[in-house]
Amino acid sequence: MHLLAAAAQLLVAAAFVSIPLVRHRFGPAAKAAAEAELRRQDVRPAVLAENGLRFDAGGHETAAPVAVAAVMTAVAALHLAAVGLATPLTWVFSSLVILMNVAIVHSNRTAVASVEKAFRRKGDPELARVEVAPFLRAAEDAFPGWVRLQTHVRHTLVFLGSAVALAAASLAG
Known part of the structure; x- marks a missing residue:
C-alpha cells in the first residue's frame, strides 16, 4: 500500500509541476495576445506590468506548484521507505491538496468576476x-488547444491521485 500511496503522490507532484512548465512555454504568447486585446480596447498594454500582472511562470505561479510538488x-x-510518519503526513497534505485544487477549479470557473474585482481593487482607472x-x-486562446485538455487531466489526476493516496495510506496503517 505504501508503494501505491507513493505512486499516487508522485502523479500529483507531476501534475503540479506541469503548471509552471506550460506557463513558461506559452505565457509570452498569452501576454502578447492579452496586450493586443488591450490595444483593441484602447488601453495601454503597459498597464499590466505597472500593476504587476503576468502570464509567465514567474513568482508564485512557479513557487506554489513547485512547493506542492x-x-x-x-x-x-x-x-517508499515505509516510515510511519508517512500516513499522517499523507492525511494532512493530500487533504490540503484536494482543498487547494477545489480553490483552483473555483478560481478558473469564476475568473472573469474575480479579475474584474481585482482590477477595480487595484485602483488604476x-x-x-x-x-x-x-x-x-x-490570453487563453493563445495557449494551444491541448492545454485545455491537459488542465482537465491535471485536475483529475490531482483529485484521484490524492484520494488514492489517502486510501492507500489508510490501508498501509
Whole structure:
C-alpha cells in the first residue's frame, strides 16, 4: 500500500509541476495576445506590468506548484521507505491538496468576476476600464488547444491521485 500511496503522490507532484512548465512555454504568447486585446480596447498594454500582472511562470505561479510538488515527493519518499510518519503526513497534505485544487477549479470557473474585482481593487482607472472577458479569452486562446485538455487531466489526476493516496495510506496503517 505504501508503494501505491507513493505512486499516487508522485502523479500529483507531476501534475503540479506541469503548471509552471506550460506557463513558461506559452505565457509570452498569452501576454502578447492579452496586450493586443488591450490595444483593441484602447488601453495601454503597459498597464499590466505597472500593476504587476503576468502570464509567465514567474513568482508564485512557479513557487506554489513547485512547493506542492516538493512536499508530495517528500511524503512519497517516506512511503517508499515505509516510515510511519508517512500516513499522517499523507492525511494532512493530500487533504490540503484536494482543498487547494477545489480553490483552483473555483478560481478558473469564476475568473472573469474575480479579475474584474481585482482590477477595480487595484485602483488604476485605466485597468478598471478593461473588458475582462475578451481580455482573458484572448490570453487563453493563445495557449494551444491541448492545454485545455491537459488542465482537465491535471485536475483529475490531482483529485484521484490524492484520494488514492489517502486510501492507500489508510490501508498501509
